[in-house]
Amino acid sequence: MHLVVCIKQVPDSAQIRVHPVTNTIMRQGVPTIINPYDLFAIEAALRLRDKHGGKVTVLTMGPPMAEDSLRRALTYGVDRAVLLTDRAFAGSDTLATSYALSQAILKIGQTYEPVDIVFTGKQTIDGDTAQVGPGIAKRLDLQQLTYVSGVNEVNLEGKTITVERRAEGGVQILKSNLPCLITMLEGTNEIRRGSIDVALAAARAEIVTWNAAAAGVAEMGKCGLKGSPTVVKRVFAPSPRADKAKIIDIGGLTPDAIATKTLDEIFNRLPTIEKELTAMAQG
Amino acid sequence: MTTTPAPKPAAAAGGRAGMKKELPEKFRSYKHVWVFIELERGHVHPVSWELMGEGRKLADKLGVQLAGVVLGGAGEDTRAAVQECYAYGADVAYLVESPVLADYRNEPYSRCMMELVNKFQPEILLLGATTLGRDLAGSVATTLATGLTADCTELAVDADGSLAATRPTFGGSLLCTIYTLNFRPQMATVRPRVFSMPERQEGKSGPVIEYEFKMIEDEIVTKLLQFIPDRDSNKSNLAYADVVVAGGLGLGSAENYQLVKDLAKALGAEWGGSRPLVQRGWIPADRQIGQTGKTIRPKLYIAAGISGAIQHRVGVEGADLILAINTDKNAPIMDFAHIGLITDAVRFLPALAKEVRQRIAPNTRSRLVG
Numbered sequence: 001m002h003l004v005v006c007i008k009q010v011p012d013s014a015q016i017r018v019h020p021v022t023n024t025i026m027r028q029g030v031p032t033i034i035n036p037y038d039l040f041a042i043e044a045a046l047r048l049r050d051k052h053g054g055k056v057t058v059l060t061m062g063p064p065m066a067e068d069s070l071r072r073a074l075t076y077g078v079d080r081a082v083l084l085t086d087r088a089f090a091g092s093d094t095l096a097t098s099y100a101l102s103q104a105i106l107k108i109g110q111t112y113e114p115v116d117i118v119f120t121g122k123q124t125i126d127g128d129t130a131q132v133g134p135g136i137a138k139r140l141d142l143q144q145l146t147y148v149s150g151v152n153e154v155n156l157e158g159k160t161i162t163v164e165r166r167a168e169g170g171v172q173i174l175k176s177n178l179p180c181l182i183t184m185l186e187g188t189n190e191i192r193r194g195s196i197d198v199a200l201a202a203a204r205a206e207i208v209t210w211n212a213a214a215a216g217v218a219e220m221g222k223c224g225l226k227g228s229p230t231v232v233k234r235v236f237a238p239s240p241r242a243d244k245a246k247i248i249d250i251g252g253l254t255p256d257a258i259a260t261k262t263l264d265e266i267f268n269r270l271p272t273i274e275k276e277l278t279a280m281a282q283g
Numbered sequence: 284m285t286t287t288p289a290p291k292p293a294a295a296a297g298g299r300a301g302m303k304k305e306l307p308e309k310f311r312s313y314k315h316v317w318v319f320i321e322l323e324r325g326h327v328h329p330v331s332w333e334l335m336g337e338g339r340k341l342a343d344k345l346g347v348q349l350a351g352v353v354l355g356g357a358g359e360d361t362r363a364a365v366q367e368c369y370a371y372g373a374d375v376a377y378l379v380e381s382p383v384l385a386d387y388r389n390e391p392y393s394r395c396m397m398e399l400v401n402k403f404q405p406e407i408l409l410l411g412a413t414t415l416g417r418d419l420a421g422s423v424a425t426t427l428a429t430g431l432t433a434d435c436t437e438l439a440v441d442a443d444g445s446l447a448a449t450r451p452t453f454g455g456s457l458l459c460t461i462y463t464l465n466f467r468p469q470m471a472t473v474r475p476r477v478f479s480m481p482e483r484q485e486g487k488s489g490p491v492i493e494y495e496f497k498m499i500e501d502e503i504v505t506k507l508l509q510f511i512p513d514r515d516s517n518k519s520n521l522a523y524a525d526v527v528v529a530g531g532l533g534l535g536s537a538e539n540y541q542l543v544k545d546l547a548k549a550l551g552a553e554w555g556g557s558r559p560l561v562q563r564g565w566i567p568a569d570r571q572i573g574q575t576g577k578t579i580r581p582k583l584y585i586a587a588g589i590s591g592a593i594q595h596r597v598g599v600e601g602a603d604l605i606l607a608i609n610t611d612k613n614a615p616i617m618d619f620a621h622i623g624l625i626t627d628a629v630r631f632l633p634a635l636a637k638e639v640r641q642r643i644a645p646n647t648r649s650r651l652v653g
Contacts, residue, residue, distance in 0.1 A: 011453075093430070094421075094424075094431065095424065095425060095428065095429075095430070095431075098425060125575070126453065127433075128433065128434060128451075128574065128575055129421075129431075129433035129434070130417045130421065130433065131417075131420070131421040131424070131431060131433060132421075133421070134389075134417075134418060134420075134421030134422040134425065135421055135422075135424075135425040137389075137422065138393075138421075138422045138425040138426055139425060143390075143504050143505055144389045144390075144418070144422060145505070146389075146414065146417070146418045147414045147418070162508070166414055167323065167387065167414055167415065167510070168321070168323050168328060168413050168414055168415055169323065169324065169326070169512060169513055170324075170510050170511050170512040170513050171510070171511045171513075172386070172387075172507055172509075172510055173507070173508040173509040173510075173511070174388075174505050174506065174507060174508065175505070175506045175508050176504055176505040176506070177504045177505075186568060187568060228430075229428070229429055229430035229463050229465070229466040230430035230431070230432060230461050230462070230463055231302050231430075231461065231462045231463070231464055232459050232460070232461055233447070233460050233461070233462055234459060234460040235452065235457055235458070235459045236457065236458055236459070236460075237457055237458070237593075238458055238593060238596065238597075244617055244618055244623075245605075245607055245616075245617045245618075245619075245620040245621060245622055245623035246621065246622055246623065247612065247617070247623040247624075247625060248622060248623065248624050250624065250625070250626060254634075255626075255630055255631055255633075255634035256634050256637070256638070258624070258626065258631060258634065259631070259634040259635045259637065259638035260638055262606070262622070262624060262635060262638075263635070263638050263639065263642060265622055266583065266604065266606065266622070269604055269621065269622070270582060270583060270603065270604050272582075273526075273582055273583055273604075274642075274643075276525065276582075277526070277550060277551065277639075277643050278643050280551040
């Protein structure tokens with residue numbers, strides 16, 4: 001079977017800093033990583049390949065340096081890596097991104113093997129929208145299976161798949177058809193460590209690099225800023241609250257005395273809470 | 284993947300911030316504010332009513348109607364949800380009853396929403412940023428080729444009547460305001476507890492517009508084989524708790540996190556933590572508080588050893604009273620906490636737990652906070 005995993009290279013958000021004076025992102029020196037949620041998608045695809053045979057192709061859209069993430073994905077043992085990169089994609093929102101990726105997935109299917117499942121992570125850590133997966137599914141008319149916590153069964157002859165999907169208040173067991181799109185839930189597996197041989201091969205592997213034309217992206221009006229219905233009007237740091245925290249003076253006090261003072265302050269400001277806590281404690 | 288244009292705030296804003304609204308003729312008839320009512324297994328998710336409260340304000344500002352949109356299987360629960368729409372401020376309700384809508388599946392729900400939007404033409408469509416709402420919103424927006432802003436923390440209507448949707452960006456380190464100027468409807472999702480629950484008003488009613496959805500089961504590929512409800516013990520009640528105690532990296536070690544749980548137990552509170560604790564495996568993912576975790580609105584929030592990055596801030600700002608315990612008096616959390624204690628949480632938490640136990644009757648709810 002042929003599994004395509006869409007990944008994104010993201011800044012390691014734990015290390016993003018905002019300039020204290022200009023309120024702009026200090027981008028320099030922030031390391032990039034594969035979006036952590038995408039690792040669950042890669043591993044899920046690798047497990048299906050190991051079980052059923054076939055190939056795993058990873059796909060990313062981004063600047064040329066996004067190649068780093070693809071090479072990293074190759075060290076986990078994926079078979080092929082495709083980089084979709086074109087200045088025309090700059091400024092894409094989720095709608096434009098899902099269009100470009102969907103066209104590249106079609107091209108991957110035509111160039112290599114027909115695609116059975118498209119995987120994505122449940123969302124990214126920089127955009128946090130969870131919109132691109134569903135966007136790709138709609139554009140390619142794939143069955144959409146989001147927040148999947150496990151693939152229970154794949155029947156390649158019957159072209160069916162059974163998955164567990166995290167829903168509000170429970171888990172849905174869904175039976176669907178191939179081809180489909182799956183967004184994997186976090187914590188559902190653990191990304192493997194590739195062998196040394198695989199890592200060495202990854203360093204030398206060819207990254208298939210396509211611009212818009214090579215990927216068969218037909219309608220440039222659906223790409224980049226032009227193809228993005230959303231407009232970012234303003235980026236800003238939140239204004240500090242006018243009154244900062246009242247700092248409790250604890251000079252020379254023991255922890256017990258500080259605790260008394262703190263609880264006094266809390267009860268003083270929230271007169272109802274003392275009663276409620278007592279009621280809860282007795283309830 | 285992205286929502287905001289590629290990470291270049293100044294340039295992105297510079298290129299498009301000045302863009303003018305030139306709404307195409309076909310969208311000019313789009314009017315009114317819709318809230319998708321998330322009805323699953325007989326229950327309406329509270330986020331739908333929270334959105335109704337916010338939708339009311341938008342509708343009033345625009346001078347248009349507020350509608351609740353209820354999709355579900357035929358039956359009492361669905362009809363009851365329609366009545367609740369009025370109690371939470373709707374002027375009108377749309378109702379679609381069909382056996383194919385009994386359980387949530389993307390295919391019938393996205394098709395039905397698309398048909399409703401195309402027929403009745405709302406200018407704004409709001410959904411909860413739950414697993415269901417996000418699954419649905421992404422496909423509806425794609426089908427309609429309109430803009431969708433996820434996880435908004437603020438919604439407003441600007442001078443020319445456009446929806447201004449503000450959300451955290453860059454991993455929650457800045458905020459951005461996003462418009463869908465020239466497409467309709469303007470779509471947005473909002474996470475549970477970001478907006479407060481509006482007051483329920485008894486005795487309200489209004490017109491119901493019923494829509495006949497013609498899709499039949501044979502047309503739907505994906506089948507629901509089984510639904511396994513969560514056991515209550517598996518669920519944290521963080522989002523809706525009255526008192527929450529949370530820890531951050533300032534605790535120093537996973538072992539010290541126990542001090543947070545001890546205080547929570549003394550208070551009968553829920554416990555949680557900042558994102559780095561989840562990434563380090565100190566606490567499970569469903570205990571994360573902040574932009575990518577749970578948004579909370581407790582009466583009392585105690586943050587121990589949490590510095591207060593914006594992505595955390597947006598998740599806790601709705602708390603009535605925030606007590607921050609941190610060794611650094613310049614930590615960002617002191618900008619939005621109400622009370623600050625400049626001390627080592629590891630030394631202080633046990634003392635506070637002891638004080639709480641002394642002043643409040645013995646706790647009998649420990650089983651709830653394990």
